[in-house]
Amino acid sequence: MNSDSYVMLILWIVLPFILWKVTPRNRLREAIATLLFFQMLTWLFSISLTYFGLYEPPFRLFKNATKINWTMEYLVFPFFSVLFQLKFPKNAHFFRRLSHYLFWVGMILLAMILLGKISNIVNSNMESLIRSFFNFIIELWLCRQYILWFMGHPDFERLEQNEG
Numbered sequence: 001m002n003s004d005s006y007v008m009l010i011l012w013i014v015l016p017f018i019l020w021k022v023t024p025r026n027r028l029r030e031a032i033a034t035l036l037f038f039q040m041l042t043w044l045f046s047i048s049l050t051y052f053g054l055y056e057p058p059f060r061l062f063k064n065a066t067k068i069n070w071t072m073e074y075l076v077f078p079f080f081s082v083l084f085q086l087k088f089p090k091n092a093h094f095f096r097r098l099s100h101y102l103f104w105v106g107m108i109l110l111a112m113i114l115l116g117k118i119s120n121i122v123n124s125n126m127e128s129l130i131r132s133f134f135n136f137i138i139e140l141w142l143c144r145q146y147i148l149w150f151m152g153h154p155d156f157e158r159l160e161q162n163e164g
Contacts, residue, residue: 007119008071015079023086030147031082037146038081041139042073049131072122076115077136080108081143088144105136 023031046069084104089096109129116124 004119034082034085035078038078038143042077046073
């Protein structure tokens with residue numbers, strides 16, 4: 001096993017554990033919906049980018065199945081989107097919400113840079129980071145809009161009240 005595989009293994013152990021610890025029980029449905037929706041978004045965006053030759057991850061877990069980095073697209077990026085959603089300032093002013101978006105996109109980019117430095121899992125060149133910045137701003141905004149719609153559903157509110 002090479003060092004990239006060890007880093008992947010550590011990510012697959014540590015990140016789900018962190019999510020399990022930081023997600024309150026009364027917000028579990030919101031966290032699961034965020035995780036699944038963001039996985040769908042990253043899949044769509046990554047497949048599109050690889051199709052047009054704009055994204056080529058150096059290390060892939062399933063080399064014969066897909067050209068995307070499965071761990072980053074289905075674990076690391078959705079992990080940050082769940083934290084983004086759980087910590088979102090709901091009744092804050094525009095600049096506070098904007099800074100929340102910028103902070104979490106910065107955290108994702110920092111994770112990409114760190115993983116690029118210690119392993120060969122992601123490309124952390126400037127072009128990739130700039131593209132990822134705009135990509136994640138759009139994805140987090142779409143995910144937030146979906147969760148607002150999802151949480152506003154009458155059945156969901158009724159279930160939340162019955163649990164509390």
